[in-house]
Every structure is written in C-alpha cells, then in structure tokens.
Amino acid sequence: MKRDVSSRIVVRVTETADLVFAIAVATTSAEVEESFRATLDGVAVAPTEMPDAHGGRLHRLRVDPGELVVEYAAQVTGRDAPRDADETELVVYQRPSRYAESDELAATASAEFAGSGGDAATLLAVSSWVGTRLAYVSGSSLPTDGATRTLLARRGVCRDFAHLCVALLRARGLPARLVSVYAPGLEPMDFHAVVEAWVEGAWRVIDATTLAPRSSLLRIATGRDAADTAFLTVLSGRADLVDLRVGAVADQLPDDDLDELVSLG
Known part of the structure; x- marks a missing residue:
C-alpha cells in the first residue's frame, strides 16, 4: 500500500510563543519520504525535532509574533511492523486519564459489557455500542470535553468517540489508548482520532465513527488521550489557529470488516 499525506497549518502568533506540532508520521518500518517546512512571515524557521512515545515525533518552534505557516508532506510505501508492549505501558493505559474517566464510567461499562465474552468480543462490542449511541456532529463539543460529558451529550467528533471507547475499555480492564492518524478515505478530511487496545497479544x-478503513490509517501520535496527541500545543505565549488543511490518499482503500481484529500498519 502507498499512502500520501499532507498538512498545512497557519497560525497567527500575537505574543512570542513556544509551540509543539505533532503532524509527522510516527517512525515506521515502512519506506517514508517526507518534508517539513515552517516560515514566519515568509522567512524560514528551523524546528527542533523531538522523539515522542511509540515512535511519535514532535516539532518544536519558538517564534516571535507574526504569521506562522507549517507544511508537512510524506509518502509512505508499505506497512509498519506490529508494535509490542511492556508491563508498565499496559498499566499506564489502564489508568483513568484527563479525558477518559474510566473510574466514573465503571458502572456503565459493567452494566453494558459484563456479559460480552472475551477481550476481543468486548473490544468489538464497545466500538459498536459507542458508534450506535453517539451522533457524529461537527463542532458539537468543546476541547475540554471528556468521555463522561460525551456520553451525556450523546454526540461529538472523532476524539469524543475515541475518548468514550478508551474509558469504557479501561473500565473493563483492557489497556486502551488514543492514536491520532492520517486517514485516507475520511470525509470531510481532517486529522483523525482512533483507539488501540491490547487484545490477544497485540494492539x-x-x-x-467507521469513517475510514482501519488498515489504511497512518499513525502520528499515541498517548493516554487527546492531551498527549494534539496536533498543536501552545506551551506558552499566544497563538491562534487561522487555517488547517489535511490531505490523505491511498493507492487502494480496502474494505473494513468491523468484526475483524485489525492492527495499525
């Protein structure tokens, strides 16, 4: 499989800012050709690249006021090898986190999924349950909304669907985490959020949302929830998002059997 992805972010910096972007594809065993370019009022600025969890890569920019344009493009040929997990990692992804309040939703998870069967059956049951109980409505949630508020509202966007899945899976004892991805086939196109859970010895x-085939997704960042995987984090200063454009295409879009266990590649 060959996938071409891109993103263009325009930010208006009004106070000297320290910014971190998570838009590059994660380190992979597949073949990658990529470029990362940043300009401030038309003048090139050099980012500092930093490693993140699970192969993620962050690009940090400290910039003065002006219009910052960040452009990334990559062509990825082939698929990534399966990723392993250690015991500490699995513990981390069973704990409640800021946007995935598994402790608050323990009773709900028990009532809905106690009789689901094994881990694989529980994983698929949670995905189906969330997908049929939430409505996907663009702009319907706040950046500070977590899984509990999403469940009460019964609507949200991809990160809200993902947070609710993560919280319910953790509440049933399954390590689960959020992954930001490029998603060929997604409509409307944007950065996308999905969930990984440790089931039968693999993520x-x-x-x-079922908005894009899982086997076409490309990992960007991986973490406990959206706090770890945001495409832009303003560490200090003031910067406002002006424009965001994301592209992701594949030379083939496979069918997605929702009853099948799939790993990111």
Whole structure:
C-alpha cells in the first residue's frame, strides 16, 4: 500500500510563543519520504525535532509574533511492523486519564459489557455500542470535553468517540489508548482520532465513527488521550489557529470488516 499525506497549518502568533506540532508520521518500518517546512512571515524557521512515545515525533518552534505557516508532506510505501508492549505501558493505559474517566464510567461499562465474552468480543462490542449511541456532529463539543460529558451529550467528533471507547475499555480492564492518524478515505478530511487496545497479544485498532478503513490509517501520535496527541500545543505565549488543511490518499482503500481484529500498519 502507498499512502500520501499532507498538512498545512497557519497560525497567527500575537505574543512570542513556544509551540509543539505533532503532524509527522510516527517512525515506521515502512519506506517514508517526507518534508517539513515552517516560515514566519515568509522567512524560514528551523524546528527542533523531538522523539515522542511509540515512535511519535514532535516539532518544536519558538517564534516571535507574526504569521506562522507549517507544511508537512510524506509518502509512505508499505506497512509498519506490529508494535509490542511492556508491563508498565499496559498499566499506564489502564489508568483513568484527563479525558477518559474510566473510574466514573465503571458502572456503565459493567452494566453494558459484563456479559460480552472475551477481550476481543468486548473490544468489538464497545466500538459498536459507542458508534450506535453517539451522533457524529461537527463542532458539537468543546476541547475540554471528556468521555463522561460525551456520553451525556450523546454526540461529538472523532476524539469524543475515541475518548468514550478508551474509558469504557479501561473500565473493563483492557489497556486502551488514543492514536491520532492520517486517514485516507475520511470525509470531510481532517486529522483523525482512533483507539488501540491490547487484545490477544497485540494492539488492535477500533474506530467507532467507521469513517475510514482501519488498515489504511497512518499513525502520528499515541498517548493516554487527546492531551498527549494534539496536533498543536501552545506551551506558552499566544497563538491562534487561522487555517488547517489535511490531505490523505491511498493507492487502494480496502474494505473494513468491523468484526475483524485489525492492527495499525
């Protein structure tokens, strides 16, 4: 499989700012050709690249006021090898986190999924349950909304679907984490959020929105929830998002059997 992805972000910096972008594809065993370019009022600025968890890569920019344009493009040929997990990692991804309040949703998870069967059955049941109970409505949630508020509102965007899945899976004892991805086939095109859970000795991906085939997704960042995977973090100063454009295409879009266990590649 060959996938071409891109993103262009325009930010208006009004106070000297320290910014971190998570838009580059994660380190992979597949073949990658890529470029990263940043300009401030038309003048090139050099980012500092830093490693993140699970192969993620961050680009940090400290810039003065002006219009910052960040452009990234990559062509990825082939698929990534399966990623392993250690015991500490699995513990981390079973704990409640800021946007995935698994402790608050423990009773709900028990009532809905106690009789689901094994881990694989629980994973698929949670994905189906969230997908049928939430409505996907653009702009319907706040950046500070977590899984509990999403469940009460019964609507949200991809990160809200993902947070609710993560919280319910953790509440049933399954390590689960959020992954930001480029998603060929997604409509409307944007950065996308999905879930990985440790099931049957591997990280398995679910997407309760069913908006893009799972086997075409490309990992960007991986973490406990959206706090770890945001495409832009303003560490200090003031910067406002002006424009965001994301592209992702594949030379083939496979069918997605929702009853099948799939790993990101």
